[in-house]
Amino acid sequence: MKQPKVDINGKFVVAADVGGKVLYVYNGEDEGTEIDTTLPIVGAKVAANGVTAVLTQDSDSNVLNIYNPYNSADKLAVEIPTNVLDEGYPLDFDISPDGKSVVTSHMVLTGETPENKVSFYNFTEVGQDQNTLVGGKSFGTNTIASIEFVGKDEVCVFHSSGFTLFDQMKKPQIQAEVTYPDTIRSVAYSDQYIAVVTWNEGDTRNAQTLHLYNLKGKEIRSQNITYTFSDMELNGDELIFWSSKEAHILRTNGKEKFSCEFEDVIHGLFPTEQGSVYTLIDNNKINVISLKKK
Template structure:
């Protein structure tokens, strides 16, 4: 049997081992916390780096005129004019080219697919990104077009007393016309916009009618899957009294934004549309922007021409940004999750959390600025060249 002194010694040894173990655990925890804090600080510093200049990493001449319009096309660029449309990559190589003569070209893009038509014409050209284009001939003048991510096209065709919204499959060799949605201008109103979901199965149309000088707008939801077959394709709708609908936009596969003259509505579930929210503003909307998962607005701010209010909402209708900005601009739009303000040579880029990522001036001016798949790298199109630029923190180029 151990003596009292022996038991006391064993207790002290055990207690010392426990104390050392606890100290080791505390040290490890402190080191983990410090490492995490250090990683966060580094990540936050990189993420919240503010740029004021740029360097040109590649550049090639424009072989067109200033009447050509440029659009972002995935990680490439689409350009179109009265002479047709073409896509070019980051090295200036032509990916595809469509030579079509038009007076007032309309273009829509979804994924790799591009639809182009002449306003008032009777031909629609669809490009898949890897072919020479497919032609759809229609019987009536075209007033609007939309394309889905597999090439299905919706078009508004105009007659003297009615309009028809038609759905086409350009790659169907037997019958390209899939669905006709007839409307009567006197009873339904004039179709001001249409929007097609990326899968081509949901169509939203907006109509405007005026009675005794009072505008009334109506939005209709159509579904071309098995869900809509028993309902003449109509699966929902809403009327807006004394309101004008300016634009429709799918901000994700299953959520559409109804842009009003004084606010917006969001609807989800295109098989059985449900209104997520309707927001009305008491200030004049100067500009509206859309991107995947977001809709935003720029407002007049208190009569100060140098200031604007900027609000951004996510696809659930939650306001995620509300701030004042002092950016003078000629263009504002969203691209790849960023809000871009352009004014001649001046440019500001704001993230969706409100952080100003870039504020600077392009020496040669900028007509267009599009993000690429490379971090902090953009296409910058000026009067003479297409430049690929990388944002920097200093004034060296």
């Protein structure tokens, strides 16, 4: 592969050759299943049951393909073509854990003003009655950064002004809309929480605010933070921040669990199944950090 891109969901992994026409789906039990496409691949996402969504495109059209890698008769289950001129350029997409819904985002150029919108597809009997398209929403000029399924039937659309939560994928409805007057610096999500860090413009003393929400969109915590970080992740009830020289762990109750500066350049701090043990990767080695209770 010249430009591999990987997506992981539970035991399933899809590795797609972006710009090429081949992808592989792995389940950890065999050598993987190869799938060939007719158009160049833009991206691929895998569901928790192995069903895989693949976005392909050429100069004037996009095609969203849904594959069941383990169907020996016909791996291609659904094919949804769209026209770039009418539907716009693809930005992002995600597939639901059960593989029965896909949400896509596109940017449409109408004159000099871009319009960003999302479309909802459902592959059950409900969606089949409507050619799989069961809903959509325009976000105007707000750039859509990413689309993420945060639950079995809940999807979050992160955009330049905040985020919007949708549920009921057979008939999508807005569950919550959150917007910010300040610039969004970073976002993270898990199957329990959504975290957003914003810049507090004009406040040099408290330059950043961390906002924490449940999956109903209700804010459960807001606090100023002073961390220098390039990456932020949510894992269980912990927020993990790191930059090239620093790492911090903040509990979702607002209490700091770990904070340290390092001499070597670090590339990530990752939790393990043991709650007090973490893996730290730097330029030279892989380290194991074991935290002691205070």
